Amino acid sequence: MLVSDIKSRPVYQGLRFDPKARRHLVAADDEGAIAVEALAGEGGDTFARNATVLYTGRDDGRARIEALKTDAVYVTPTVPTLLTRLDVILAAAGMTDRLYVAGDEGFIGQVVALGMRHGIDHVSIRTEHRGSLQRRVQCVHCKGITEGVTTSIATCAHCGLHLIVRDHYSRRLAAFMGVCADAEEPGVLPPVEEIFK
Amino acid sequence: MAAIAFKPGTYRDDFTFRNSEEAIRHFPFPFDKDSYMYAVNIEQHMPGPKKSATEFPIDVDEHYVAEMADRAMVLKEDPLRCQSQPHMITAEWDLLELLMSSMARDYPEHFALLRDGDRWHWINRPLGIEHRFTFGDTTTLPYGPMEYITRQCQGDFCLLDQRNDNLWMDAGIVTTQADWSLDFNLGMDFMEWHGPVPLAHDLGVFDRALKFLLNLQQGRPVRRLNWTMTVNPRLDTSPENYHKWGKDRASVTPENVGEKVHLRVELQALWRLPRSNAIVFSIRAYLIAMREVVTVPKWGRRLHRVLESLPPELVDYKGLTRYRDYTVAYLADYDDGAPTSPGFGPD
Amino acid sequence: MSGGVEIRVRVAEAEPVADGIKRLRLVPVDGGHLPVFSGGSHIVVSMQDGERRIRNSYSLMGSPRDTAGYEITVLKTPESRGGSIYIHEHAKVGLELTISYPLNLFPAAHRARKHLLLAGGIGITPFIPIMAELDEAGATFELHYAMRSAKLGAYADRLAERYGRRVRLYRSDQGQRIPVGDLLSNQKLGTHLYVCGPERMIEGVVLAARAAGWPGENVHLERFVAPPGGDPFKARLARSNIEVEVGPHTTLLEAVEAAGVDAAYLCRGGVCGQCETDVIACDGTLVHNDHFLTEAEHKAGKKLMICVSRFKGRELVLDL
Numbered sequence: 001m002l003v004s005d006i007k008s009r010p011v012y013q014g015l016r017f018d019p020k021a022r023r024h025l026v027a028a029d030d031e032g033a034i035a036v037e038a039l040a041g042e043g044g045d046t047f048a049r050n051a052t053v054l055y056t057g058r059d060d061g062r063a064r065i066e067a068l069k070t071d072a073v074y075v076t077p078t079v080p081t082l083l084t085r086l087d088v089i090l091a092a093a094g095m096t097d098r099l100y101v102a103g104d105e106g107f108i109g110q111v112v113a114l115g116m117r118h119g120i121d122h123v124s125i126r127t128e129h130r131g132s133l134q135r136r137v138q139c140v141h142c143k144g145i146t147e148g149v150t151t152s153i154a155t156c157a158h159c160g161l162h163l164i165v166r167d168h169y170s171r172r173l174a175a176f177m178g179v180c181a182d183a184e185e186p187g188v189l190p191p192v193e194e195i196f197k
Numbered sequence: 198m199a200a201i202a203f204k205p206g207t208y209r210d211d212f213t214f215r216n217s218e219e220a221i222r223h224f225p226f227p228f229d230k231d232s233y234m235y236a237v238n239i240e241q242h243m244p245g246p247k248k249s250a251t252e253f254p255i256d257v258d259e260h261y262v263a264e265m266a267d268r269a270m271v272l273k274e275d276p277l278r279c280q281s282q283p284h285m286i287t288a289e290w291d292l293l294e295l296l297m298s299s300m301a302r303d304y305p306e307h308f309a310l311l312r313d314g315d316r317w318h319w320i321n322r323p324l325g326i327e328h329r330f331t332f333g334d335t336t337t338l339p340y341g342p343m344e345y346i347t348r349q350c351q352g353d354f355c356l357l358d359q360r361n362d363n364l365w366m367d368a369g370i371v372t373t374q375a376d377w378s379l380d381f382n383l384g385m386d387f388m389e390w391h392g393p394v395p396l397a398h399d400l401g402v403f404d405r406a407l408k409f410l411l412n413l414q415q416g417r418p419v420r421r422l423n424w425t426m427t428v429n430p431r432l433d434t435s436p437e438n439y440h441k442w443g444k445d446r447a448s449v450t451p452e453n454v455g456e457k458v459h460l461r462v463e464l465q466a467l468w469r470l471p472r473s474n475a476i477v478f479s480i481r482a483y484l485i486a487m488r489e490v491v492t493v494p495k496w497g498r499r500l501h502r503v504l505e506s507l508p509p510e511l512v513d514y515k516g517l518t519r520y521r522d523y524t525v526a527y528l529a530d531y532d533d534g535a536p537t538s539p540g541f542g543p544d
Numbered sequence: 545m546s547g548g549v550e551i552r553v554r555v556a557e558a559e560p561v562a563d564g565i566k567r568l569r570l571v572p573v574d575g576g577h578l579p580v581f582s583g584g585s586h587i588v589v590s591m592q593d594g595e596r597r598i599r600n601s602y603s604l605m606g607s608p609r610d611t612a613g614y615e616i617t618v619l620k621t622p623e624s625r626g627g628s629i630y631i632h633e634h635a636k637v638g639l640e641l642t643i644s645y646p647l648n649l650f651p652a653a654h655r656a657r658k659h660l661l662l663a664g665g666i667g668i669t670p671f672i673p674i675m676a677e678l679d680e681a682g683a684t685f686e687l688h689y690a691m692r693s694a695k696l697g698a699y700a701d702r703l704a705e706r707y708g709r710r711v712r713l714y715r716s717d718q719g720q721r722i723p724v725g726d727l728l729s730n731q732k733l734g735t736h737l738y739v740c741g742p743e744r745m746i747e748g749v750v751l752a753a754r755a756a757g758w759p760g761e762n763v764h765l766e767r768f769v770a771p772p773g774g775d776p777f778k779a780r781l782a783r784s785n786i787e788v789e790v791g792p793h794t795t796l797l798e799a800v801e802a803a804g805v806d807a808a809y810l811c812r813g814g815v816c817g818q819c820e821t822d823v824i825a826c827d828g829t830l831v832h833n834d835h836f837l838t839e840a841e842h843k844a845g846k847k848l849m850i851c852v853s854r855f856k857g858r859e860l861v862l863d864l
Contacts, residue, residue: 007392008385020757022729095731096757119657119734123361124759140378140436143277161440168393172384179436183443184519284654287681360653361761412816415579416549416645471580472608474648 009169010122012108012129017043021098024051026070027086027111029079031131032103033061039100040068052089056082057103079107083114090118102128106136106147109174122171133196137165138175145175153181153192162189165196200306203323206263206430209270214430216489220259222543224485225250226493227422227462229541231502233511235397239409242418242466246542250464253303254418255296255350256481262323264351264373264432271372271433272348277380278435279344281356281368288356288368289343290333291470292477296346321349343368352464352481355379357387359474364410366390373432373482375425375461376439376516395510413469413476420466425515426524427461430484449520454527455488458520460500487527493543497531504528548645548810550590551578555639556613562698564620565666566632569606569613573640577611583674584650584766587614588812590642593630596794597801600627600770601812603669604646605699607676614643617698619666621770626793649815650740650766652678657734659685662722662749664741668698670766671740675707686710688727690741693717724749728756740766767815767835771795771852774831779855781805781864782824796850805864807850814852821850821862828857 015035018024024047028036033055040047051070055062062075076082090099099120101111108127115125135149144158154163156178163178170177182189206214216224245251250258271278281289297319301310311318315332326349330337338345347354347370355369363386371379382390387407388398397403413419427434428445449457464481491497504517504525512521538544557569572578581604591598606615618631635641652659652674659678661671668689678685687707691697693715704711714720728737737758739749746765753763773793780787781800788799797819800807810818814834823830823846832842834849841847848855848862 007398008389009392018757020755022757090733093733095733095735095759095762096729097733098757098759119655119732121361121759121761123761138381140381141438141440143380166393168381169389170381170383170385171389173381177378177381177436180440180443183440184446186444282655287654358654359651360655408817412647412810412818414548414645414647414810415581471646472582473654474582474585474651 006167006169009167010108010112010127010171012127015039015100015102015126015128017047018098018126019043019046020096022050022096023093024098024100025086025089025093026051026053026100027082027103027107028053028055028057028061028065028101029082029103029107029131030057030061032101032107032128033057033064035102035128035130036100037064037068039102040070054082054086054089079110083110086111087114087118090115090120093118098126099124100126100128102130104131104134105129106134106174109136109171113172113174116171135165135196136175137163137178138170138173139163139178141180145173146178149176149178150196151192151194153189154178164190201257201259201261201304203262204259206260208263208267208430208432212429212431214260214263214484216485217259218492219248221485221489221492223248223250223258224483225422225462225464226496226541227424228499228503229539231499231537232506233503234508235400235402239406239419239421242420242468250481250483251420253299254466255299255303255352255479256464257300257304257307257351261351265324265349267432268348268372271435275437277437278372279347279370280379280383281341281343282384285356285358285368285473285475286335286342288358288470288473288475288477289341291472291475292354292356293342293346294332295468295470295477296350300350324349344370352479355478355480356470357476357478359411359476362411363387364407364476371480372435374435374480375427375463375482376434376436378436381436393514395514396508410467410476413467415469415471418466418468420464423463423465425461425463426517426520427459427484428457428520430459430486432482432484446516446519449523451523451526454520454523455491456486458487458524458527459484460487460490487524491528491531494531495537495544497528498533498535499537501525501528501532502537548647550642550644553578553614553641553643555635555637555641558635558637561617563695564632565617565696565698566620566635567605567615567617567698568631568635569615570641570643571613578614579645580611581608581614581646581673582648582651583608583672583677584652584670585646585648585673586650586670586811586813587616587646588644588810589616589627591627591630591634593626593634596626597798598627598630599798599812603650603766605669605672608673609676617666617669627770644810647810647816649811649813650738650764652738653736653762653764655734656736656762657684657732658736659683660727660731660735660737661685661687662724662737662739662741662745663687663689664739664745665691665696666698667739667741667745667766668700668703669740671738672699672703674738675703679707686712688712688714688722690714690716690720690722690745724752725756728753728758736762736764738764738766767813771812771814772833772854774854775856777855777857777860779860779862782861783864790854795852796848796854800850800864807864809851812851814849817849819849819851821848821864822846823848823860824863825859825861826855826857827859828855830855830860 052072055065139156142159146157162181164181166177300308309320353371357364358367552573553570556571602616620632790799810816817836831854833852
């Protein structure tokens with residue numbers, strides 16, 4: 001489990017099976033598939049019969065997911081196409097259905113934000129962090145999102161400013177805050193370190 | 198009450214903002230002793246002494262017109278500074294009522310509110326606004342209720358929804374902030390939006406404050422003071438514009454400390470709102486230049502001692518690293534070592 | 545003043561609405577306006593019954609926009625500590641009382657896509673202003689209201705008339721029950737469930753919601769209970785250095801107040817947490833009746849919510 005002292009960062013409690021839920025809606029990317037495997041192990045047949053799994057990512061994860069023989073599986077080519085499909089599924093979902101998500105932080109954040117747009121309380125969504133510690137970063141200046149940031153200083157993919165990644169996370173935006181790194185002395189940047197691997 | 202003589206002044210570019218002698222006396226100096234540490238310094242928002250910043254629940258001062266002009270400029274450049282989630286509309290009307298009724302009651306020379314059931318008539322003389330509208334009907338206002346009234350009221354305002362034993366920042370207008378972003382914090386709970394504040398979490402300050410605020414009662418607003426420092430009298434020290442104002446911090450020299458470095462005090466007040474059960478959190482920023490601070494001998498002495506003994510985490514968090522030493526050196530000339538009296542006010 | 549700002553009011557109307565149920569309309573003595581309130585709010589009503597000061601909490605049930613007066617409904621409960629009996633026997637037009645500012649511990653969830661309201665008996669009262677608010681805002685809601693008989697169903701006809709198909713009535717004397725299981729099984733995402741009624745009904749609905757797979761975040765309970773009586777006991781107040789005796793029908797908080805000690809309170813129903821008091825010494829058993837402290841805190845025995853909780857044993861010392 002990801003242990004962090006960043007107060008605004010969500011706590012990812014792990015994918016505990018909810019035996020009371022009628023349907024299990026599960027989203028996973030890459031290594032998230034390992035968490036889904038464990039969830040399926042905990043939920044047994046009840047889970048398999050009532051689970052809809054959406055997956056995007058590497059083939060090894062895909063094989064793990066397909067081996068679970070759940071009621072429905074959708075493998076999508078990208079995160080946005082996964083979210084498009086989940087959006088429609090959630091529009092028809094009810095209070096007795098449970099949403100689970102496992103994967104890297106940016107992926108979890110986007111699925112949780114989508115669930116919230118359908119009226120789900122974020123606390124009701126079961127989450128597990130798996131895989132890279134790379135961050136989704138919002139540039140506070142131009143508001144653009146830069147995906148997959150692994151370094152303490154990153155270049156904004158939209159406006160090109162050098163951003164220092166603050167330890168402050170927004171659930172609404174599913175992103176950490178990026179703030180201009182050389183505002184006080186333009187051109188003078190602290191050393192770049194790879195810290196979010 | 199005598200009418201306020203509104204002063205011209207800018208908070209950007211040529212920075213012509215200055216405090217009159219009266220405004221210096223009005224300033225809510227935040228230190229009641231010679232050192233500083235976080236505390237749950239919440240007190241009832243009761244009327245303070247005459248001519249002080251807390252004489253009335255909503256303080257209007259000589260900078261009113263200039264501040265409203267600055268807010269309009271910020272919003273024109275960046276409309277994301279004012280956002281409200283749809284479920285906060287009732288709280289927006291509550292806020293409009295609170296601000297209009299307070300301003301009209303306490304500053305009748307400048308504002309008037311005539312209510313006939315839901316038909317309201319609002320007059321704002323300093324800004325030359327007169328408008329008739331239907332309370333509760335958003336189509337009768339040119340902006341949403343929160344934006345409409347806060348374009349006419351000094352201070353930032355956040356509307357906090359209460360649910361699941363927490364407070365959620367679900368609406369606000371924030372144009373005079375000390376380096377935090379409404380757009381980023383929108384939708385966060387109380388602990389989350391205070392996340393970046395160092396030390397205070399471990400002291401349990403936020404747990405106690407939240408517990409207190411969840412039971413905040415209608416008719417019993419509370420307040421607290423917070424402070425930081427700002428180079429130049431700039432109200433909009435937002436992260437959004439940090440790449441534009443950040444270099445100010447490197448512009449302080451021993452020669453210009455008195456002019457450039459400002460103590461920035463936030464008078465924060467919280468009210469329980471009646472229709473929505475939400476809380477409004479108002480953050481009113483006051484600026485005072487070092488050369489203005491030292492005109493009150495006790496404040497000059499005390500600020501020198503506070504800054505000198507400030508813990509390094511706070512120096513960093515408040516962004517003072519580059520110019521604290523210059524400021525301490527400047528203030529040292531005004532600290533004769535004499536004891537200071539307890540309390541906030543001048544001797 | 546420990547309970548906050550108080551307002552003097554006069555009873556302007558007092559009428560029976562159903563068997564053992566009385567509605568009061570309270571207007572400010574000074575003729576002004578009362579504060580606007582939000583649906584689900586309650587007030588604390590202070591009554592002077594001879595030597596005794598009784599303070600009870602009642603849900604506000606009038607229109608939230610009516611600031612000329614507040615309305616409350618009081619069910620006569622013979623086993624109570626006397627507040628409801630006092631109102632049924634003495635609250636006639638003209639009687640003066642003191643009330644607190646409104647406090648809301650049962651607000652509507654403003655973000656809900658749909659509100660499903662379940663009321664049992666007198667538990668209907670907080671829903672009356674909540675529905676008025678939801679209706680005004682154009683929100684989707686449904687009320688399911690269970691009563692023992694038509695005679696005991698306060699305001700049922702009025703509500704059915706006003707809200708039409710959005711109100712369903714169930715009479716247990718005709719064998720009708722709220723079909724909770726069915727109701728919960730097919731609600732769309734974003735639905736919030738509220739229940740107010742007898743403790744047994746609340747427990748039943750909570751269990752049904754859990755069984756149906758509802759997340760707890762979407763279930764809201766009006767928990768707030770009339771303080772139960774019990775065996776008399778004594779408590780020593782360490783800071784005031786006095787001992788108080790708590791009778792079978794009074795609460796610890798009332799005994800503390802009667803002794804002239806100013807203790808903080810708000811809801812007087814074991815929910816808000818304001819009267820949390822540190823236990824300095826306890827030789828006996830704390831009887832926790834509140835819904836504020838966690839189970840672990842109840843077990844630890846370091847804190848007591850003196851508005852509803854009691855004590856059995858030899859000695860109790862409180863930090864008051």
